[in-house]
Amino acid sequence: MVTRGDARRAALERIAALDADVLMAHALGIPKEALYAHPEVTLSTAEALGVSALVLRRAAGEPVAYLRGSKEFHGHELAVDPRVLIPRPETETLVDAALAFVRRSGARTAADVGSGSGAIAIALALGAPSLRVIALDASPGALEVARLNIARHGVADRIEVREGDLLAPLDAPVDLVVANLPYLRDPERLASLAFEPAIALYAGADGLSLVRRAIADLPRVLAPRGAAFFEIDPAQAGEVARSLEVAVGSAALVLYDLAGDARVVAVERS
Numbered sequence: 001m002v003t004r005g006d007a008r009r010a011a012l013e014r015i016a017a018l019d020a021d022v023l024m025a026h027a028l029g030i031p032k033e034a035l036y037a038h039p040e041v042t043l044s045t046a047e048a049l050g051v052s053a054l055v056l057r058r059a060a061g062e063p064v065a066y067l068r069g070s071k072e073f074h075g076h077e078l079a080v081d082p083r084v085l086i087p088r089p090e091t092e093t094l095v096d097a098a099l100a101f102v103r104r105s106g107a108r109t110a111a112d113v114g115s116g117s118g119a120i121a122i123a124l125a126l127g128a129p130s131l132r133v134i135a136l137d138a139s140p141g142a143l144e145v146a147r148l149n150i151a152r153h154g155v156a157d158r159i160e161v162r163e164g165d166l167l168a169p170l171d172a173p174v175d176l177v178v179a180n181l182p183y184l185r186d187p188e189r190l191a192s193l194a195f196e197p198a199i200a201l202y203a204g205a206d207g208l209s210l211v212r213r214a215i216a217d218l219p220r221v222l223a224p225r226g227a228a229f230f231e232i233d234p235a236q237a238g239e240v241a242r243s244l245e246v247a248v249g250s251a252a253l254v255l256y257d258l259a260g261d262a263r264v265v266a267v268e269r270s
């Protein structure tokens with residue numbers, strides 16, 4: 001007979017303690033605290049097999065968020081699976097800056113290009129109750145996940161999902177464009193990201209092929225006094241700022257994430 005304590009000890013031989021606790025609690029449907037409070041409780045065969053399957057997958061490198069099927073972003077729990085990028089904490093910098101713009105400007109309409117799980121679109125809709133958002137993505141699988149999250153958070157009446165290339169599906173200007181498009185360099189595929197979809201990560205030789213094309217289309221889709229916020233790799237800040245200034249005709253601003261890295265370039269149309 002295997003107890004919670006036995007299973008936890010076995011897990012700790014293969015994976016980090018925090019991951020083990022999160023995954024065991026998930027597999028057993030109990031709070032993490034119950035693992036520590038009642039290690040003597042015995043597991044059914046199905047429970048023991050469920051725990052060890054998750055531990056083996058984690059030991060092989062699969063992200064905890066995919067194993068749990070969810071990830072918290074900007075205080076909201078989102079469903080995630082291998083069709084979407086796992087939302088990152090640094091993207092909250094973009095959300096906070098965009099929400100500050102909405103409050104200051106009274107923006108009514110937004111487009112989230114490369115919406116993935118819908119993380120940014122949903123955080124904006126929940127943070128700005130009169131904002132209408134169009135969530136855009138080229139991946140039908142990602143948009144299925146986005147639709148699920150949009151429905152779960154009760155914002156389907158204010159977020160419309162459209163499939164297509166970058167900003168092409170927009171047929172009318174919006175007050176706000178937010179973009180966390182892929183920005184990693186194709187030649188440098190990272191083993192640590194192997195479980196996430198390549199379409200969500202890589203963008204040409206310098207990582208800017210998609211951002212460049214989206215910026216080129218901004219003059220068509222950004223309303224007067226509208227603003228655009230692009231998440232970037234810190235090394236891309238200068239080039240993205242210059243491209244935005246040329247496209248939109250006003251000065252761009254670089255914003256920093258909590259780690260102190262240049263993470264977002266913003267521009268407002270005059």
Ligand SMILES: C[S@@+](CC[C@H](N)C(=O)[O-])C[C@H]1O[C@@H](n2cnc3c(N)ncnc32)[C@H](O)[C@@H]1O
Pocket residue numbers: 084085086087088091113114115116117118119120136137138139142164165166167180181182183199200201210
């Ligand atoms: C870095 S992920 C960001 C996901 C989400 N916005 C987030 O912050 O967690 C980039 C997203 O861009 C989408 N994408 C890639 N190429 C695209 C294109 N040409 N047009 C629209 N979306 C694209 C991918 O499918 C992916 O969902």
